[in-house]
Amino acid sequence: MNIKTVMVVGAGQMGAGIAEVHAVKGFTVYLHDQKLELCEEGKNGIERRLNRSVEKGRMSETEKVEALQRVTLTADLVDAERADIVIEAATENTEIKKQLFRALDEFSSEGAILATNTSSLPITDIASATNRPTHVIGMHFMNPVPKMKLVEVIRGLATDREVFETVEALARQLDKQPVSVEDFPGFVSNRVLMPMINEAIFTVYEGVASPRDIDEVMKLGMNHPMGPLTLADFIGLDTCLSIMEVMHNGFGDDKYRPCPLLRKYVQAGWLGKKSGRGFYAYE
Numbered sequence: 345m346n347i348k349t350v351m352v353v354g355a356g357q358m359g360a361g362i363a364e365v366h367a368v369k370g371f372t373v374y375l376h377d378q379k380l381e382l383c384e385e386g387k388n389g390i391e392r393r394l395n396r397s398v399e400k401g402r403m404s405e406t407e408k409v410e411a412l413q414r415v416t417l418t419a420d421l422v423d424a425e426r427a428d429i430v431i432e433a434a435t436e437n438t439e440i441k442k443q444l445f446r447a448l449d450e451f452s453s454e455g456a457i458l459a460t461n462t463s464s465l466p467i468t469d470i471a472s473a474t475n476r477p478t479h480v481i482g483m484h485f486m487n488p489v490p491k492m493k494l495v496e497v498i499r500g501l502a503t504d505r506e507v508f509e510t511v512e513a514l515a516r517q518l519d520k521q522p523v524s525v526e527d528f529p530g531f532v533s534n535r536v537l538m539p540m541i542n543e544a545i546f547t548v549y550e551g552v553a554s555p556r557d558i559d560e561v562m563k564l565g566m567n568h569p570m571g572p573l574t575l576a577d578f579i580g581l582d583t584c585l586s587i588m589e590v591m592h593n594g595f596g597d598d599k600y601r602p603c604p605l606l607r608k609y610v611q612a613g614w615l616g617k618k619s620g621r622g623f624y625a626y627e
Contacts, residue, residue, distance in 0.1 A: 345457070345510040347517075351376060351427035353444060355386030355417075358461055359433035361489025364390045365518045367414040368403075368490075374427060376418050383417035390415065393490060424451040429514070431483055433461040436586050441465065442473035449474035457507055459483040463583075464530045464590040467500035477502035481511050484531060485520075487579070495520045496531050529594030530587060538587050541579075542603050544572040548623070549605040555623040573623040577616035585610050 348371065352363045355377035363375045363386065377383045394408040403411075416423075421444075424430050430448050434440055441460060448458050458480045460470055471480035482498030495515040499508050508524075515522035525531045530538060544558050553561070559571020576584050588602040609615075609622065616622030 345428070345455070345506065347428045347457075347510065347514050348372060349427050350374070351424050351430045352433060353377075353421070353430060353448070354433035354435075354461075355383045356433065357389070358485065358487060358489060360386035360389045361487070362431055362433055362461065362485055363387075363415055364393065364411075364490055365520075367411040368394075368407075369518055371414065373415045374418050374423050375415055376421065376423065378419060380417055380419045383419065387412070387415055387417060421447050422451050424448050424456070425453050427452065427456060429457040429459060429511075431459045431461060436463060436465065436583060438465050438469060441470050445470055445473045445480070449476060455479070457481065457510065459511060461485055464534050464587040466529065466594070467498050467503070467527045471500045471502060478504040479507050481507055482525075482527070482531070483511055483515070484525075484533070486533070493519075493521045494533070495522045496525045496533060497522045498525045498527055498531055500527050529591045534587050535591065538584060538591065539600065541572045541576045541584055542588055542600075542606065545576070545603040545606045548573070549603055577622035577624055577626075579616070580618055581606060581614065581616050581622050582610050
């Protein structure tokens, strides 16, 4: 399969980042969201990041302008018919994703690949909403997308081998490192990362140490670039809770039980950096 045109559904931080890396590498990109205003915000973020790349000498002004010209904004899912692959980067909610995939299955051309950037939800379940489960796959980028090299490529139960190989090759075209992962809750990245974050939250909950001291232990003792509680704030505590719940429900194992303090912070609206307060306070 030859991928030339990409549609990204969801113009938030992840979706805009996915659109950016494709546009920079020469792909025609349609960036979709429910409202054009949201698409414009996403594209403005792309332009700000590319401006910084120009300032740092990583790309020329001409390359920046050409990349931006490759991004077309749309609030109409019908434009999926133009794409060789659609990458969904919407809210991490099964029903929302399945509703989107039903629509994308209807509008996309025959043979088009439908990929989801889900960080934990089952690919097989999402694929069941379509009439093309062989062409549904997980393509989990890391945040921030332009900087992070890893892409988890997750096959559902019915995903066709050629589809997998096409997506794997696409990731390499983006200068990313694809890793093949089977369809289990949390995949590899979050199945390992989130229990560590959850355990760090338990140490706060039980009064073992302060958030800052816990982060210092992991940075200085384990050489992590960022402490787990700082990272949780950066990811979003609501996202952390959602992923823990997916794994707890999916495996039925209490080792994935979300810490009560995590649930309490989310209920309070303390979601981390994006809300101004989580385990740390932000301006």
